[in-house]
Amino acid sequence: MEEQRKHNDGKNKYSIIVPTYNERLNIALLVYLVFKHLPDVDFEMIIVDDGSPDGTQDVVKKLQEVYGEDRILLRARPKKLGLGTAYVHGLKHCSGNYVVIMDADLSHHPKYLPSFIKKQMETGASIVTGTRYVKGGGVHGWTLMRKLTSRGANVLAQTLLWPGVSDLTGSFRLYRKSVLEDVISSCVSKGYVFQMEMIVRASRKGYHIEEVPITFVDRVYGTSKLGGSEIVEYLKGLMYLLVTT
Ligand SMILES: Nc1nc2c(ncn2[C@@H]2O[C@H](COP(=O)(O)OP(=O)(O)O[C@H]3O[C@H](CO)[C@@H](O)[C@H](O)[C@@H]3O)[C@@H](O)[C@H]2O)c(=O)[nH]1
Numbered sequence: 001m002e003e004q005r006k007h008n009d010g011k012n013k014y015s016i017i018v019p020t021y022n023e024r025l026n027i028a029l030l031v032y033l034v035f036k037h038l039p040d041v042d043f044e045m046i047i048v049d050d051g052s053p054d055g056t057q058d059v060v061k062k063l064q065e066v067y068g069e070d071r072i073l074l075r076a077r078p079k080k081l082g083l084g085t086a087y088v089h090g091l092k093h094c095s096g097n098y099v100v101i102m103d104a105d106l107s108h109h110p111k112y113l114p115s116f117i118k119k120q121m122e123t124g125a126s127i128v129t130g131t132r133y134v135k136g137g138g139v140h141g142w143t144l145m146r147k148l149t150s151r152g153a154n155v156l157a158q159t160l161l162w163p164g165v166s167d168l169t170g171s172f173r174l175y176r177k178s179v180l181e182d183v184i185s186s187c188v189s190k191g192y193v194f195q196m197e198m199i200v201r202a203s204r205k206g207y208h209i210e211e212v213p214i215t216f217v218d219r220v221y222g223t224s225k226l227g228g229s230e231i232v233e234y235l236k237g238l239m240y241l242l243v244t245t
C-alpha cells in the first residue's frame with residue numbers, strides 16, 4: 001500500500017464499474033472488500049443494475065447510506081439489456097481517469113485490485129487485463145463443460161485473431177478512461193462477447209496492454225447469466241471481427 005501511495009501522488013481516480021443482475025447476496029461483500037483492499041486509493045464504484053427482481057438495488061441504496069453516494073453510485077436501467085451495454089452506460093457516469101471493470105459475484109476478487117494499479121503505474125500501460133491463463137492464474141469451481149467452453153472460446157479467438165493477450169474473454173480489467181472511451185466507441189457487441197471484442201480492437205489499435213494473473217473462483221451465491229445464446233453470439237462476434245479487423 002505504501003508503494004501504491006508513493007506512485008499515486010494523489011492524482012489518479014479509479015472508477016469501478018460493476019454490472020449487476022440479481023446480485024443481492026454478493027454486492028455488499030464485494031463493496032466491503034473493495035474498500036478493504038483499496039484503503040489509500042481515490043475511487044468510486046458505479047453499480048449498473050438492470051432492474052434485478054431480487055432487490056439488488058435496495059441493498060445498493062443501503063450501501064450508499066453507509067459509504068456515501070459519492071463513493072457508491074447507482075446507475076440503474078429498467079431491464080436486462082446485456083453486459084456490454086451495461087459497461088457503456090456505466091462509463092458515462094465515471095469521474096475517474098482510470099476505469100476498472102469487474103463482476104459483482106466475487107469471481108473477481110478485490111484483493112487483486114492493487115496489482116492492477118501497480119502494474120499500470122510500473123509500465124504506463126493503457127490497459128491491464130486479468131488473466132487466468134498464465135502462471136499464477138487459474139479457475140476454481142467450474143464444471144468441465146464450462147472450462148472447455150472458456151478454453152475453446154479463447155483458443156478459437158487466439159488462432160483466428162492473434163491479439164497477443166492470453167485471456168480474451170475475461171472481464172476483470174483496468175483501462176485508462178480515454179482508451180476505454182475510444183475502444184468502446186468502435187465496439188458493436190452487446191453481450192458477453194464484448195470482452196473479446198474490446199481486447200481485440202484495443203490490440204489492433206496498438207494500445208499498450210499488460211496482464212496480471214488472477215484466479216477466477218466460481219460464484220457461491222446465485223447463478224451465471226451466461227447461456228447458450230451468448231455462446232452463439234460469441235461465435236458470430238468472432239466471425240465479424242475476423243472479417244472486419
Ligand atoms: N447490468 C447487467 N449485469 C449483468 C447482465 N448479465 C450479467 N450481468 C452481471 O455481470 C457479471 C458477470 O455475470 P455472470 O453471470 O456471473 O458471468 P459468468 O458466467 O461468471 O462469466 C464471467 O466470466 C466470463 C469469462 O469466462 C466472462 O466472459 C464474463 O464477462 C464474466 O466475467 C455479474 O456481476 C452479473 O450480475 C446484464 O444483462 N446486465
Ligand SMILES: [Mg+2]
Nearest residue numbers: 105107219224
Ligand atoms: Mg460469475
